[in-house]
Amino acid sequence: MQPASHTDREEPGYEGNGHQPPKSTTIIVNGRPKEVAAKELSFAEIVRLAFDDAVFNDVTIYTITFKRGHGGKPEGTLVEGESVKVKEGMIFNVARTDKS
Numbered sequence: 001m002q003p004a005s006h007t008d009r010e011e012p013g014y015e016g017n018g019h020q021p022p023k024s025t026t027i028i029v030n031g032r033p034k035e036v037a038a039k040e041l042s043f044a045e046i047v048r049l050a051f052d053d054a055v056f057n058d059v060t061i062y063t064i065t066f067k068r069g070h071g072g073k074p075e076g077t078l079v080e081g082e083s084v085k086v087k088e089g090m091i092f093n094v095a096r097t098d099k100s
Helices: 043-050
Strands: 025-029 032-036 040-042 060-067 076-078 083-085 091-098
Touching: 025 043, 040 043, 043 060, 043 083, 043 091
Parallel strands: 025 091
Antiparallel strands: 025 032, 040 083, 060 076, 060 091
C-alpha cells in the first residue's frame, strides 16, 4: 500500500493546492455579527453589510463609525471612497439618513 498523497486529503476547506481558503473574520455591523473573508472592506461594502436594501444616490447619505480597529487607527469614521483594514471583533455603526 502506498502512502496517501497530499491530493488525497479530504480535510474541510482543503483546495488541493497546498493553500487553505481565506480565514474569515467576524466583525460587528449595527450590533449584528458578520463573517467576512476580505482583509479590507470599502465604504460601500460595509454599507451593504448593514443594509440589504442599500441604495447610493443623491438623496440617501450613509455615515460609518468604527471601533476596535488596527493599532494605528483603532477608531474613526469612514467616508465614501475610503476603505479600512478589518480585524476580529471590529465594530461598525452605519446610519442612513435621507436629505429632505
